Amino acid sequence: MKKAAFWVIVLCALAGIGIMSYLTYIHYSQSKSFCDISQEVSCDVVTTSIYSEIFGIPVSVLGLLFFAAVLFLVIKRRDKAFQTLFIVTLFALIPSLYLSLTELIFINSICILCETSKVLMLIIFGASLWASGLDSKAAFRIGVPVLIAGLVAAGVTYFAQTGTVVKKDYSTFIQCLNSKGVVYYKSVRCSTCRRQEMVLGEAYKKINSVECHPDGENPQPELCLSKKISKTPTFLMESGGLEVKRLEGLQQVKDLAAFTNCPVE
Incomplete structure (x- = not known):
């Protein structure tokens, strides 16, 4: 036995x-x-x-x-x-x-x-x-x-x-990102995107975003292809529909602040 x-x-x-x-x-x-x-x-x-x-x-x-x-x-x-x-x-x-x-x-x-x-x-x-x-x-x-x-x-x-959930409210910071023409390109199948959203807390839901995977909610894969999104997450700063600059991969709040000159309160 x-x-x-x-x-x-x-x-x-x-x-x-x-x-x-x-x-x-x-x-x-x-x-x-x-x-x-x-x-x-x-x-x-x-x-x-x-x-x-x-x-x-x-x-x-x-x-x-x-x-x-x-x-x-x-x-x-x-x-x-x-x-x-x-x-x-x-x-x-x-x-x-x-x-x-x-x-x-x-x-x-x-x-x-x-x-x-x-x-x-x-x-x-x-x-x-x-x-x-x-x-x-x-x-x-x-x-x-x-x-x-x-x-x-x-x-x-x-x-x-x-207790690891972000408690700070980044809503004002996200509003600034939106006003600067920043668009968050993500994928429902992207594990790094989950981490990115954890960094921003609940406020991430307010950021202008585009879903690149066909299985996601309101997907726009054609737009992602036209913007040459090769990896997610990607942050594009756009003006008049044209790309000004981009950040690829997981970003901390300070990185996004430096990218956009948006203050972090």
Whole structure:
């Protein structure tokens, strides 16, 4: 029984390490992932949202550490290793399931690889409980305080993530950008655009913008082609319909201020 559980956990841990390594690469490189299928099913949208980090640490990095720890614990085969895995996995599952809820409720997009990692965690949880030999009473006695701790961790995660939302109102700054003829060219499939919008906060919704991807809302791909938009986000300063200058890629507020001479209050 324990041998079968051992190999199940090892394989799940290795798969989890692979998934989390890939998601970490996507997070930092801002590359397009193979699971960027649509606006509703996109690893890119999820891994670049405000819910992709906890205290500035990518969730994928934390997941990588979790699966690495699982692999270490199961390979060491110390006394009560499976019981320890049961406790660790139960604790980690609660904030992980909270993150699944954020995909459904707040982000409105599903990350296939993220959810696959949750399945791997559930398998590890079940296998470790099975191999630990704990009866139902012992599992309940151990599990309840771990479950409570996991709920607390999920709550801390929520407040840590929502606290990263830009609180400053850049509405006046955006009005200045609009008055200077700045147009924001974006794409619904652009992960860097999500980061750009996080930089500007809710005020980004007021900026003059053009959607370049056919799947986006009110798309104008022909206009983007005519303006020679090769990457998004791109900021064009236009006068009389003609380009004056442009900025490509992720921009901080200070960069946009220098680009337009608009004051940041």
